[in-house]
Amino acid sequence: MSKFLGLDLGGTNIKVAVIEKVGNTWKVMNEEDVPTEADKGPAHVVSRLAEIAGKKQKEFSDLSGVGVAVPGLFNSDGTIELFPNLPGAWQGFQALEPIKSATKLPTAIINDARAFTLGEAIMGAALGKRTVACLVIGTGVGGGVVIDGKIQLGANGAAGEIAHQIIKFDGPMCGCGARGCAEPLTNSSAIAKLAGTKTAEEAYKNAVAGDEMALAAFKEVAYWISITLTNIMVVLAPDTIIIGGGVAQSGDILLNEIRSAMHERAHLYPASDINIVPATLGFYAGSIGAALYGAITAGAQLSLISTT
């Protein structure tokens, strides 16, 4: 049997997962995380990733491919374009080759939200579903689309950026440079600002306690998310939409608001036809998805959709 390694590079932690296909089902064989030490710069961070890959290859002798999830934009040759949340001169830095030469295995790079989507689509919240969209709500709002077990990257890797749909023409400027994207209307700081709290988690606690301002904040954010997702309904007709990120997974308040706002908004077909569900893989979702992408790159794309 072959195993595949996923590395998920975050600002604080590098999350690591090893997966294997057992029968018709993908299983997680190993999970761990180590500090990124991002303040020590790109060369240090990439050498840590390469070191982990080498260590895991020794630990799992049948490792057959590696996937690396990264928090930003990159070129197909593995050079980095932009890591907005990691310090240091990342632009033009070659992040893939050192990891590849540490193991001599097929090694692929993927955006972290796309990796999260792939993990949840194949092994998590949308297990067994064929047409899946995902929104990951945090400081930024990531997204992804998986169709028949295949993560959609489009012509240049930018497919699936659901939160950069322009949904309010006179809305706030977005970090991507456009005006009116969904991201600044739906991210964790939008929730906190509307709720009058420091964090989205605090807003959630207040909403559970019945605080009117916090409840109104979730209603407003759900309104903008419902527009974003109703557009996705038209383009994709997904059977499942996964909502990830801390606030989405802490309870039903946001999801119920999204479901009811979409019910009002969607008329082409009922929004109730779509499962809107929280992500289920937790902390290691991105590294599990990265490992799946490593498996696909290594040629294991057959039967990616589990039937159990």
Ligand SMILES: [Zn+2]
């Ligand atoms: Zn944008």
